[in-house]
Amino acid sequence: MEPSMEPLMELSHLVEALRAEALDVALTDDGQIVVNLPSSGDQLILGPSRGGTEPRLFWQRRTFLGTRTNECGYLEWAATPEPVVGAILGYARAPGLTGPQYGPVLDALRSNGLDAAIVTTTGGCHLICVHLADGTQLIVGAPESLPPQLSQVTGWLVRHRGPGDRSTVVYHSAPTPVSVSVSQDHDPGAANGGPDIALMAKHVARYVTEAGLRHDGHRPLTAPAPEQEVTARSLSRLVGELAQLPRHQEELDIPGGALITIAERDGSNTRTTEVPAELVSRMHSVLFSMLTVMRPYDE
DSSP: OOOOOOOOOOHHHHHHHHHTTTOEEEEOTTSOEEEEOTTTOOEEEEEEOSSSSSOEEEEEEEOTTOOEEEEEEEEEOOSSSHHHHHHHHHHHTOHHHHHHHTHHHHHHHHHTTOOEEEEEOTTSOEEEEEEOTTSOEEEEESSSSOOSSGGGOOOOEEEEEOGGGOEEEEEEOSOOOTTOOOOOOSOGGGGGGTTOHHHHHHHHHHHHHHHHHHTTTSOGGGSOOOSSOOOHHHHHHHHHHHHTSOOSOGGGSSTTOEEEEEOOTTSOSOEEEEEOHHHHHHHHHHHHHHHHHHTTOOO
C-alpha cells in the first residue's frame, strides 16, 4: 500500500498568511496569487505548476504594466504556508526593492549632510544606517524594522549607537503602546512629528551638529579639557551670575526653582545660590543634551 500524501495547503490559506505579513496580495478567479511588490509596483504571480512529478508553485515577476520578465522559479507546495511565505518575503523585502521605497527618507537625510543607506539585519529585516566620522552610527527604524511600504510608517525611532552596542535615543516619534516603557533620553517634542520625514531628518542633523560643536569633533569622553582653570569657586560664581540674568518666564519663578550648593571637595568655600525655575530648566536641558551625546560611548 502506498503511503498517503500529506494534504496540500489551500491557496487561500497562503494568501491569508502573506497578508498577515503586511503584503498586498490577491487570489484571482483562475487560482493564481498576485503579490504586489511594495517599492516598484511590479507583481509576483504564483500558481500551481503544470509540470513535474512533485507538487510545486511556479512564480514569475511581471512589471507594473503586466509584462512577463525572466525572473521566475519554483517553490515547494507544502502542507503549511511558512516556507513559501519566507521565500516571498525574502524576495519582496530584498535591499534592491526596499531601497527605492525609502528613497525619500534617504534623500532627506543626505540633504542634511548625513550619508544614509539601507542595511539588512541578521533576521532579514531592514533599517537605515548613518555612519558618523567618529566610528559610531545612527540607526533609523520605524520604530523597529522598516515596514514593506513607506506609507505604513507611523513614526520614527533614531538611536545613536556607539562601541559595545551602547546607544541612546535621539529621536522618537512613533506611537508607544501603554504597556511599553520607552527611555526618555530624547527630545519629548519629537513625539509630535509622527511619520514626518523632513522633521526627523532636521532633528537628527541638528543633534549631530550640536554634538560635534560641543566636543570640537572629538568623542565626548576624550575631548580636551578646557584650558582655563575651573574651580568650585569659579563654578559657583558662574551659577550666581546666571541667576541674576533677566528672566523671561516669570510664571516659572515659584514651581521648579532650586537651591544649588557648590563647595570644594573638602567641604570648604561653600556657597548656596537660589536659582529660578527658568534657569533650572535651561541647565537641565544643557546637561541632558550632554548626557544624551555621551551615552553611546564606552571609553
